[in-house]
Amino acid sequence: MKRVNSLQRFMNTRAGANCRYQPTCYEHAANCYTHAFLIVPAFVGMALLHRLSDDRWERITAWVYGMGLIALFLVSTVFHIISWKKSHMRSMEHCFHMCDRVVIYFFIAASYTPWLNLRELGPLAAHMRWFVWLMAAAGTIYVFNYHEKYKLVELAFYLTMGFFPALVVTSMSNTDGLYELAFGGFVYCLGVVFFKSDGVIPFAHAIWHVFVALAAAIHYYAIWKYLYRSSTLEDIRDV
Ligand SMILES: [Zn+2]
Numbered sequence: 001m002k003r004v005n006s007l008q009r010f011m012n013t014r015a016g017a018n019c020r021y022q023p024t025c026y027e028h029a030a031n032c033y034t035h036a037f038l039i040v041p042a043f044v045g046m047a048l049l050h051r052l053s054d055d056r057w058e059r060i061t062a063w064v065y066g067m068g069l070i071a072l073f074l075v076s077t078v079f080h081i082i083s084w085k086k087s088h089m090r091s092m093e094h095c096f097h098m099c100d101r102v103v104i105y106f107f108i109a110a111s112y113t114p115w116l117n118l119r120e121l122g123p124l125a126a127h128m129r130w131f132v133w134l135m136a137a138a139g140t141i142y143v144f145n146y147h148e149k150y151k152l153v154e155l156a157f158y159l160t161m162g163f164f165p166a167l168v169v170t171s172m173s174n175t176d177g178l179y180e181l182a183f184g185g186f187v188y189c190l191g192v193v194f195f196k197s198d199g200v201i202p203f204a205h206a207i208w209h210v211f212v213a214l215a216a217a218i219h220y221y222a223i224w225k226y227l228y229r230s231s232t233l234e235d236i237r238d239v
Contacts, residue, residue, distance in 0.1 A: 028084035030206035035076040042069040052228040061117040068110020075103040105139035112165045114223045128168040180222035187215035
């Protein structure tokens with residue numbers, strides 16, 4: 001007889017090596033809501049940075065970063081809704097699952113963009129501005145070829161993409177905001193523990209979503225405070 005404990009209601013058994021974990025209906029709901037609630041705040045966040053922009057370059061950067069934020073929460077929500085209501089939408093679910101993974105690469109590139117675009121960089125470091133997008137494109141090719149095949153390689157790709165551009169950012173002469181940037185990175189890493197715990201911890205994926213939201217909020221705060229608001233305050237002082 002199957003052993004029933006209170007947690008089993010909320011969690012299914014762990015998936016095999018090359019399979020995807022099947023969430024319970026409680027987990028599906030939590031996965032959808034934890035990112036759906038952030039779509040509108042992401043739009044507002046982008047509009048705010050756009051409003052604080054002093055020139056065209058800042059405006060483009062606000063747009064790129066904002067689109068990265070919106071895309072992350074929007075694609076994630078659509079994927080989790082399709083995954084919840086699947087039955088006759090198998091191929092669409094597979095497609096959106098790949099998009100959900102691809103969008104993470106572009107989100108990481110977009111998150112670094114304000115720092116790379118709006119801080120002064122050395123001639124070599126400036127190449128990171130386009131290199132992050134090349135890495136995101138490489139990640140996309142990987143997802144389309146090896147989706148769900150080598151999960152640890154995929155995780156290694158995300159961590160490389162997440163930390164490699166930091167080499168440039170941490171070597172900038174203006175270090176304002178680096179503490180928040182590092183703290184946000186630390187929160188993402190804590191969240192990875194839950195990202196890899198489907199079937200071990202109930203609601204693991206939804207908890208991962210919460211960590212993503214917290215880390216994204218910390219990074220947004222740093223970008224708003226040190227890259228947009230401070231330049232606007234300087235302009236006011238100069239007048
Ligand atoms: Zn998700």
